[in-house]
Amino acid sequence: MLTQVAWRNVWRSKVRSLVVITAISLGLIAGIFLMSFSWGMNTQRTRDIIETRTSHIQIHQKHYKDDRKMSLFIPQGMKLLDEVKTEPEVKAATARILANGMISNARGGFGVQINGIIPEEEAKVTKLDTRVVAGEYFEGLKTNPILIGDKLAEKMGWKEIPEPGVKNEDGSPAQPTYQIRKKVVLAFQAPGGKTKYGSFKVVGVYKSINSKFDESNVFVQFEDLNRLTGTENQAHEIAIMLNDQNMAEDSTFLASLAAGNPQLLVENWKDISPDLKLIDETFAITVYIFMGIILLALLFGIVNTMLMAVMERTKELGMLMAIGMNKDKIFSMIMLETIFLSTIGGPIGLLLGYGLVRLFGNIGIDLSSMAEAGAQMGIGTMVYTDLETHYYFQIALMVVVTALIAAIYPAYKALQLKPVEAIRSI
Amino acid sequence: MSVIITKNIYKTYPGVVPVHAVNGVSIDITEGEFTAIVGPSGSGKTTLLNIIGGLDKPTSGEVIVNNQDISQLSNNELIDFRLHNIGFVFQAYNLIPVLTAKENVEFVMLLQKRAKEERDNRVAELLDAVGLGDRMNNRPSQMSGGQQQRVAVARALAPKPKFVLADEPTANLDSTSTSNLLDIMAELNRKENITFVFSTHDQRVIDRARRVITLEDGKIVSDVTRE
Ligand SMILES: Nc1ncnc2c1ncn2[C@@H]1O[C@H](COP(=O)(O)OP(=O)(O)O)[C@@H](O)[C@H]1O
Ligand SMILES: [Mg+2]
Numbered sequence: 001m002l003t004q005v006a007w008r009n010v011w012r013s014k015v016r017s018l019v020v021i022t023a024i025s026l027g028l029i030a031g032i033f034l035m036s037f038s039w040g041m042n043t044q045r046t047r048d049i050i051e052t053r054t055s056h057i058q059i060h061q062k063h064y065k066d067d068r069k070m071s072l073f074i075p076q077g078m079k080l081l082d083e084v085k086t087e088p089e090v091k092a093a094t095a096r097i098l099a100n101g102m103i104s105n106a107r108g109g110f111g112v113q114i115n116g117i118i119p120e121e122e123a124k125v126t127k128l129d130t131r132v133v134a135g136e137y138f139e140g141l142k143t144n145p146i147l148i149g150d151k152l153a154e155k156m157g158w159k160e161i162p163e164p165g166v167k168n169e170d171g172s173p174a175q176p177t178y179q180i181r182k183k184v185v186l187a188f189q190a191p192g193g194k195t196k197y198g199s200f201k202v203v204g205v206y207k208s209i210n211s212k213f214d215e216s217n218v219f220v221q222f223e224d225l226n227r228l229t230g231t232e233n234q235a236h237e238i239a240i241m242l243n244d245q246n247m248a249e250d251s252t253f254l255a256s257l258a259a260g261n262p263q264l265l266v267e268n269w270k271d272i273s274p275d276l277k278l279i280d281e282t283f284a285i286t287v288y289i290f291m292g293i294i295l296l297a298l299l300f301g302i303v304n305t306m307l308m309a310v311m312e313r314t315k316e317l318g319m320l321m322a323i324g325m326n327k328d329k330i331f332s333m334i335m336l337e338t339i340f341l342s343t344i345g346g347p348i349g350l351l352l353g354y355g356l357v358r359l360f361g362n363i364g365i366d367l368s369s370m371a372e373a374g375a376q377m378g379i380g381t382m383v384y385t386d387l388e389t390h391y392y393f394q395i396a397l398m399v400v401v402t403a404l405i406a407a408i409y410p411a412y413k414a415l416q417l418k419p420v421e422a423i424r425s426i
Numbered sequence: 427m428s429v430i431i432t433k434n435i436y437k438t439y440p441g442v443v444p445v446h447a448v449n450g451v452s453i454d455i456t457e458g459e460f461t462a463i464v465g466p467s468g469s470g471k472t473t474l475l476n477i478i479g480g481l482d483k484p485t486s487g488e489v490i491v492n493n494q495d496i497s498q499l500s501n502n503e504l505i506d507f508r509l510h511n512i513g514f515v516f517q518a519y520n521l522i523p524v525l526t527a528k529e530n531v532e533f534v535m536l537l538q539k540r541a542k543e544e545r546d547n548r549v550a551e552l553l554d555a556v557g558l559g560d561r562m563n564n565r566p567s568q569m570s571g572g573q574q575q576r577v578a579v580a581r582a583l584a585p586k587p588k589f590v591l592a593d594e595p596t597a598n599l600d601s602t603s604t605s606n607l608l609d610i611m612a613e614l615n616r617k618e619n620i621t622f623v624f625s626t627h628d629q630r631v632i633d634r635a636r637r638v639i640t641l642e643d644g645k646i647v648s649d650v651t652r653e
Binding site (some may be wrong): 003005008009011012315316319320321322323324325326327329419420423424 | 472476479481482500506508509510513514518519520522523524525529533534536537539581582619643
């Protein structure tokens with residue numbers, strides 16, 4: 001009976017209750033959507049960074065990363081690479097020789113990291129070939145080809161950006177054009193301190209989602225850089241993609257690799273990019289804080305509405321106490337009423353929020369108008385919303401807790417009424 | 427047998443000028459009475475009824491209802507006492523707006539934890555007695571003021587109280603509804619020997635009472651029983 005009365009009481013002020021229910025639903029939808037958007041952005045960013053930069057695993061000589069001395073090669077690097085490749089959990093692996101140096105043309109010199117890569121293997125690990133926007137991916141040039149980034153090409157004066165509004169024949173906006181097959185000179189310090197110079201020819205231009213990276217990384221062939229350094233088959237870095245990203249943290253093979261080779265540093269993507277790890281691990285807390293703020297705002301709305309409902313019904317509540325409804329029952333009735341009011345919006349908000357997340361998880365949200373800003377932060381132009389299922393349950397639980405908290409004060413207020421005073425005003 | 431005895435009760439509201447709302451009232455009401463408490467506005471009728479009904483406590487004096495001194499009861503005990511011993515009819519706001527006539531009458535019996543069958547029978551019987559057998563499923567907003575007060579009388583009787591207290595039950599009613607309600611109360615009093623104590627300042631209502639206690643400034647100035 002109490003339940004029935006409480007339920008019907010919710011609908012006494014239909015408009016007022018609907019406003020509260022709508023506010024709760026909208027709050028949840030907005031919260032869920034924003035969370036899923038930010039999660040989608042994070043997973044995409046994480047995936048992009050793994051796929052283009054960190055890979056799942058990297059191996060270096062133990063001290064290489066301390067000051068990037070060129071002499072700190074991975075001992076027997078190519079043998080290790082062959083071993084790694086035979087592991088079933090490894091999808092692809094490649095080796096790199098790295099040098100910090102300068103690239104120069106007539107315009108001037110620019111500081112870059114020179115990456116000596118094995119083109120076919122690199123393509124399997126970082127899909128570098130797919131980011132070539134002009135020229136070829138190490139094809140068509142016999143000696144010393146080099147792949148430079150879009151931003152660097154621009155600085156070197158080899159990129160032509162069309163006037164805004166210029167269209168191709170088919171009506172699509174005109175794309176930038178690049179000059180390739182240009183000569184550059186690379187300079188770097190080889191182990192032993194001697195500065196080495198090499199003449200290279202631009203075979204192509206690549207463009208990733210991170211313009212900073214494009215500006216400061218050039219790619220040459222593994223053997224070319226080795227030859228220039230005066231070494232043979234030496235590598236600083238082995239990058240590995242696994243079949244399953246989750247394996248990066250608990251692969252027994254990698255654990256044994258690290259244990260068996262104390263002179264090596266074996267890192268997974270979270271070790272390599274601590275900010276990715278932080279985002280991954282703090283996301284849950286963000287969800288709770290974020291939803292907590294939304295629910296706190298809603299809490300005040302609910303309490304306010306219920307206080308109004310209690311105050312309006314002073315006489316009725318006084319009458320109920322007069323005819324013999326005890327305090328427990330009055331308290332329960334108002335509690336139930338608040339809980340009904342607060343939780344009706346919950347499933348609606350969760351369901352609509354879920355629907356929205358699924359929808360934009362499929363079609364994606366196009367951020368290309370913000371692409372320039374995104375490129376600075378390393379974010380792609382399409383974001384696919386995503387939120388793990390357990391968050392929905394946790395949000396539902398938070399709604400229930402909010403409802404319970406919101407219910408206490410109005411119910412307590414109702415108990416403060418004295419039947420004589422309430423009745424007197426009749 | 428006495429159902430209500432007050433012994434020299436006082437109720438004083440403190441203030442710059444203390445108000446002696448009830449000023450030494452001793453009354454004795456026996457079972458089966460049909461009694462009006464009359465007097466001008468402010469004479470203390472509501473205060474007296476509230477004290478008798480256990481809604482308010484006297485500043486001093488004793489209130490014995492059904493041989494029990496209710497001034498000794500705690501607030502929670504009083505709620506329970508009211509539920510089982512006293513039926514109330516107020517001037518307005520008697521009913522729960524979201525419940526139908528039937529549910530309103532049934533509500534107090536539910537509070538008393540009466541069995542379903544007993545509830546159903548009694549609700550039907552009472553609504554018939556107040557002439558609203560055909561209005562069982564109407565909500566208060568779908569009934570006239572007079573009909574609502576009749577539901578309130580049925581509700582007051584549902585828990586089988588020792589007596590019914592009604593504070594100006596006809597104050598908001600037109601004369602037809604007033605005499606209608608009085609007819610029903612009088613009939614319940616005669617046929618079922620239910621004790622009614624009601625306050626009023628309406629002469630037509632006073633004329634229907636068998637005993638008339640007149641208050642002035644919180645004091646009894648006359649107490650007349652007609653045959
Ligand atoms: N809560 C209160 N505080 C102070 N004075 C009150 C209060 N309730 C009633 N009174 C005063 O007590 C007197 C009796 O009031 P009441 O019992 O309501 O009379 P009646 O019902 O006959 O009109 C009045 O003078 C009224 O102003
Ligand atoms: Mg009064």
